[in-house]
Amino acid sequence: MLTPTQPESVTYADPSEAESGRLFAATPAPSANPAILRILLVEDDPVMQLGLEQFFEDYPQFEIIGQVADGYAGIEAAQTLRPDLVIMDIGLPQLDGIAAAQRIKSLMPHVRIVMLTSHTADHEMMAALSSGADAYCVKGTSLEQLEVAIISAQEGAIYLDPQIARRVLNHLKPIPLGTQGRLSERELEVLRLVVEGKSNPEIASLLYLSLSTVKCHVRSIMDKLAVDDRVQAAVVALRSGLV
DSSP: OOOOOOOSOOOOSSGGGGGGTOEEOSOOOOOSOTTSEEEEEEOOOHHHHHHHHHHHHTOTTEEEEEEESSHHHHHHHHHHHOOSEEEEOSSOSSSOHHHHHHHHHHHOTTSEEEEEESOOOHHHHHHHHHTTOSEEEETTOOHHHHHHHHHHHHTTOOEEOTTTHHHHHHHOOOOOTTHHHHSOHHHHHHHHHHHTTOOHHHHHHHHTOOHHHHHHHHHHHHHHHTOSSHHHHHHHHHHHTOO
16 A cells, blocks of 8 residues: 655755755656656655655656656646656645646647546546546555556556446446537536536626526536536536537
8 A cells, every 4th residue: 555654854856946846857858768657746745755656666667757746846847857657646736636637638648647646526536537637546546556557547548446436437428419509509608617617606697697597507408418417517518529
C-alpha cells in the first residue's frame, strides 16, 4: 500500500521553487531509451510523493522526470518536461487536478494521465474522465493495481479502479441518436451551464429565468438524454459533443 512514513523533508531542485512546490528533473530532454516511460508526478502530499518514489525504484522501466505540487505547476512542468505520462491528484492547491488534466490534454493530447486520488464522489470521477484522464485509481490501491493502471494507460486503454468501476459504468448509458436535434436552443444553453457545474439558482440568474422554468428545462434535458441525473447528463453532453 502507498502509505510510507512521513519524510523529514522534501528536497527541491532549486530552493527558490520550494514555496511553489516545483521539483523538476535536471533536463527535460526525452530519454534515449524509448522503452522507458517518462513520468511526471503532480501530488502535494509529501507522504504520497515519497511512497511513489519508493514504488518506482522497483520498476526501472519507469522514470520520474519531475515532481510538482499544484495544478498550475503541473501544466507548466508538462509543457517543459514533455512526459509520456502524468500521475495526478485531484485535490491540489491553486488549480485542481481535473482542470489541470483538461489543460494538459488540450495542449498535449498524446500525454497519458493517471488520476491517483482519495476523491471518489461520482461527479468528481466523471469530471476527471471527461477531462481526458486515461486511468482512475483510488489512493490505497495495491501496487500491482497501480502498475496495471500505468501500463493500461500507456497502451491506450482506460483503467478504472475496481472500487469505482461499477459506479462509473452506471453513468455511461448509450448516447441516444439524434439527441442534439431534439434539444431546443434554450435547453442547450441550460445544458452548457449544467456541464460547468452551475446549480439551478445560478442558471436561473445567468439566463434571467425563474427557478421553476430552469427545473423544467433540466428535467426535459434528462428525459431527452435518457439519463437519471445531472452528472449523467453532463457526461453524455461531453462525450457526444453537444457542448
